[in-house]
Amino acid sequence: MASTGEWFETVAEAQRRARRRLPKSVYMALVAGSERGITTEDNVAAFSELGFRPRIADLPQERSQTTTVMGQEIAFPVVISPTGVQAVDPEGEVAVARAAAGAGTAMGLSSFASRAVEDVAAANDKLFFQMYWVGTRERILQRAERAKAAGAKGLIVTLDWSFANGRDWGSPMIPEKLDLKAMLRFAPEGVLRPRYLAGWLKHGKLPDLTTPNLAAPGEPAPTFFGAYGEWMGTPLPTWEDIAWLRQEWGGPFAVKGITHPDDARRAVDAGATAISVSNHGGNNLDGTPAAIRLLPAVVDAVGDQVEVLMDGGIRRGGDVVKALALGARAVLIGRAYLWGMAANGEAGVANVLQILRQGIDSALLGLGRSSIHELSRDDLVIPPDFTRSWKG
Numbered sequence: 001m002a003s004t005g006e007w008f009e010t011v012a013e014a015q016r017r018a019r020r021r022l023p024k025s026v027y028m029a030l031v032a033g034s035e036r037g038i039t040t041e042d043n044v045a046a047f048s049e050l051g052f053r054p055r056i057a058d059l060p061q062e063r064s065q066t067t068t069v070m071g072q073e074i075a076f077p078v079v080i081s082p083t084g085v086q087a088v089d090p091e092g093e094v095a096v097a098r099a100a101a102g103a104g105t106a107m108g109l110s111s112f113a114s115r116a117v118e119d120v121a122a123a124n125d126k127l128f129f130q131m132y133w134v135g136t137r138e139r140i141l142q143r144a145e146r147a148k149a150a151g152a153k154g155l156i157v158t159l160d161w162s163f164a165n166g167r168d169w170g171s172p173m174i175p176e177k178l179d180l181k182a183m184l185r186f187a188p189e190g191v192l193r194p195r196y197l198a199g200w201l202k203h204g205k206l207p208d209l210t211t212p213n214l215a216a217p218g219e220p221a222p223t224f225f226g227a228y229g230e231w232m233g234t235p236l237p238t239w240e241d242i243a244w245l246r247q248e249w250g251g252p253f254a255v256k257g258i259t260h261p262d263d264a265r266r267a268v269d270a271g272a273t274a275i276s277v278s279n280h281g282g283n284n285l286d287g288t289p290a291a292i293r294l295l296p297a298v299v300d301a302v303g304d305q306v307e308v309l310m311d312g313g314i315r316r317g318g319d320v321v322k323a324l325a326l327g328a329r330a331v332l333i334g335r336a337y338l339w340g341m342a343a344n345g346e347a348g349v350a351n352v353l354q355i356l357r358q359g360i361d362s363a364l365l366g367l368g369r370s371s372i373h374e375l376s377r378d379d380l381v382i383p384p385d386f387t388r389s390w391k392g
Ligand SMILES: Cc1cc2nc3c(=O)[nH]c(=O)nc-3n(C[C@H](O)[C@H](O)[C@H](O)COP(=O)(O)O)c2cc1C
Pocket: 029, 030, 031, 032, 043, 081, 082, 083, 084, 085, 110, 111, 112, 130, 158, 256, 278, 279, 280, 281, 282, 283, 311, 312, 313, 314, 332, 333, 334, 335, 336
């Protein structure tokens, strides 16, 4: 566990520490976003527009947060969203998996992750494996089957990616691999962040920037860019492809990246168990409204047929409660846990999860609700046109 001095009380503080500790290029890779950053900003800002309607007496002594997502029982309605980041911490996704398991919740593992699905599943058996549509049907199935054999309980297919890569604030330079040339180029950043560098050297390695879960059987893991190239060269999937994969997989199946209610219906038709209303944390098509604005129309369209999750902009427990009041079953978090991991490794991820859980509890108490399942739109003050006239 962290010493008391390492403890932080908000996600904003975790982000400040992450900024101080990480080399600039790694920090910027987590900030991410695309184009002008309109969507990334709105994802967070929109939560501030929603108000609460608190109560002050006859409040519930006990508050319950347990629920299930894709068949997995979780202690509170926050799940780790899959993120493909390579260089934040030497333990990487295994540390995240341990922290999530310790907190009693589930994790999505990116196929672009730095640690093998077998190692991550050993640390948290409530694991969902996330895939993009990369390569042939045969290769896609091989990867899914490997994840299943490792113990993954569900499959998440992320569909919202349009290969936009420009950012007005600049993209970090990411080397193809950390060879001598790249190390010399990045050396000044390492020198400026000695603690980060020491963490890696203690593990006897530097980030290797490979994607072990995308390796073909018997082949070495491709580099991040090698895998990205394969993805760019893959014909784009149809709903028929998605229905095929869902059929082959057989178990709980989620489609991540839904914004349009019609796509939500198509995902249901394809047999999805869950969908996540998401704009990829603002990393996809800039100008898409905040995910929380798009949630109500999707809930109205398919909320009784599929588990509706959402992700994007969650930074505190109150945000989670707002999303649940608007109809989400649970939320996924991305940057919040990445800041925690950058600030203090596994303990930092646990710290973030605890902040969210306590924040949910406080909001339930303030609203006079004894369970997350009692939350409804009546708990919120929703300004006119919060949803930007987004229609089902
Ligand atoms: C650095 C970074 C890498 C990501 N990589 C993936 C990925 O590999 N697969 C995926 O489905 N989503 C990925 N996402 C999107 C997240 O799963 C999630 O949708 C998003 O971060 C939610 O927004 P938030 O960061 O505001 O919580 C990534 C997001 C970030 C910030």
